[in-house]
Amino acid sequence: MRVLGIETSCDETGVAVYDTARTGADGLLAHAVYSQIALHAEYGGVVPELASRDHVRKLLPLVRQTLAEAGLDTADLDGVAYTAGPGLVGALLVGAGVARSLAWALDLPAVGVHHMEGHLLAPLIENDPPKPPFVALLVSGGHTQLVEVDAIGQYRLLGETLDDAAGEAFDKTAKLMGLPYPGGPQLARLAEQGTPGRYRFARPMTDRPGLDFSFSGLKTQVLLAWRDSDQSEQTRADIARGFEDAVVDTLAIKCERALDEAGCDTLIVAGGVGANQRLRAKLQAMAQKRGGRVCFPRMELCTDNGAMIAYAGALRLEAGQREDAQVKVTPRWDMATLPAV
Numbered sequence: 316m317r318v319l320g321i322e323t324s325c326d327e328t329g330v331a332v333y334d335t336a337r338t339g340a341d342g343l344l345a346h347a348v349y350s351q352i353a354l355h356a357e358y359g360g361v362v363p364e365l366a367s368r369d370h371v372r373k374l375l376p377l378v379r380q381t382l383a384e385a386g387l388d389t390a391d392l393d394g395v396a397y398t399a400g401p402g403l404v405g406a407l408l409v410g411a412g413v414a415r416s417l418a419w420a421l422d423l424p425a426v427g428v429h430h431m432e433g434h435l436l437a438p439l440i441e442n443d444p445p446k447p448p449f450v451a452l453l454v455s456g457g458h459t460q461l462v463e464v465d466a467i468g469q470y471r472l473l474g475e476t477l478d479d480a481a482g483e484a485f486d487k488t489a490k491l492m493g494l495p496y497p498g499g500p501q502l503a504r505l506a507e508q509g510t511p512g513r514y515r516f517a518r519p520m521t522d523r524p525g526l527d528f529s530f531s532g533l534k535t536q537v538l539l540a541w542r543d544s545d546q547s548e549q550t551r552a553d554i555a556r557g558f559e560d561a562v563v564d565t566l567a568i569k570c571e572r573a574l575d576e577a578g579c580d581t582l583i584v585a586g587g588v589g590a591n592q593r594l595r596a597k598l599q600a601m602a603q604k605r606g607g608r609v610c611f612p613r614m615e616l617c618t619d620n621g622a623m624i625a626y627a628g629a630l631r632l633e634a635g636q637r638e639d640a641q642v643k644v645t646p647r648w649d650m651a652t653l654p655a656v
């Protein structure tokens with residue numbers, strides 16, 4: 316089954332085609348992402364109305380481009396998947412409107428995909444994909460969750476952030492040290508030059524049992540450290556390193572705890588912060604130590620993309636799930652309410 320996937324939940328327009336006749340990375344026939352970063356940069360964050368309008372401009376050309384790259388015509392498609400939530404309502408409506416209209420015009424089944432399920436399944440688009448049961452760490456700009464996955468579509472929330480998401484903490488911390496939007500990757504790059512150990516910040520909520528996170532206090536610690544410092548380039552890098560180490564350690568401690576709780580040794584990691592090299596290395600080391608396995612998507616599939624939506628949608632379409640012919644989105648959506656596949 317060849318499924319067109321469309322992602323427009325935030326500031327990336329993503330389109331892909333996944334073919335379930337193949338497995339892992341081989342099934343991904345083509346994917347393209349158009350990032351709106353430059354559009355929002357001058358505002359220091361995503362402006363929802365601008366995001367929606369840009370999706371309107373970019374989506375259909377990106378669909379044509381992706382089909383051309385896959386060497387396919389619309390007649391070769393067997394289904395359409397689109398992000399139905401969570402996300403910005405206007406942005407979601409653009410993707411849902413286009414996806415639903417295409418499906419109707421081409422007489423194809425369509426399914427709305429949960430954005431975080433898309434992220435969660437992205438590591439399965441690689442070769443030798445892991446099979447459930449596993450624990451998933453979802454770390455994006457909007458979410459930080461540990462999820463126990465017994466089967467695809469069966470998600471039990473083990474823990475989540477009580478305030479800022481990990482990516483949000485990266486972005487806000489970067490901003491308060493004067494880095495341009497989106498700060499996460501820039502802060503990580505700066506941390507490369509930082510002296511480990513010169514600044515040590517707390518590992519929030521690791522000193523008590525439980526799998527929840529809290530990252531907002533860390534941002535305040537950084538603010539105080541930065542304000543009281545000489546604000547030199549080296550100090551900025553050193554603070555960035557201290558901050559990154561604190562977030563990475565905290566995530567790794569909770570991941571190990573979640574694996575223990577779930578009685579499982581396979582961890583999958585997805586979402587934008589999954590692109591962080593120090594996090595990848597730390598979790599690899601942790602998994603290796605316990606004789607387990609950690610799986611990441613390739614870098615470009617960590618952040619928002621159409622491939623994960625095509626893949627998640629293809630699994631659900633193959634299982635016979637489809638949506639009525641209406642344009643409906645769910646900006647707030649609990650993943651635990653999803654039907655099993």
Ligand code: KG4
Binds near residue numbers: 457500586592
């Ligand atoms: O999954 P994603 O593309 O969008 C959401 O669904 O939120 O994640 C974006 C987040 C941003 O907060 C960004 O700063 C963060 O992922 N991010 C990183 C890195 N690359 C992206 N955070 C830390 N290190 C990175 N290398």
Ligand code: ZN
Binds near residue numbers: 430434456586587619
């Ligand atoms: Zn995302």
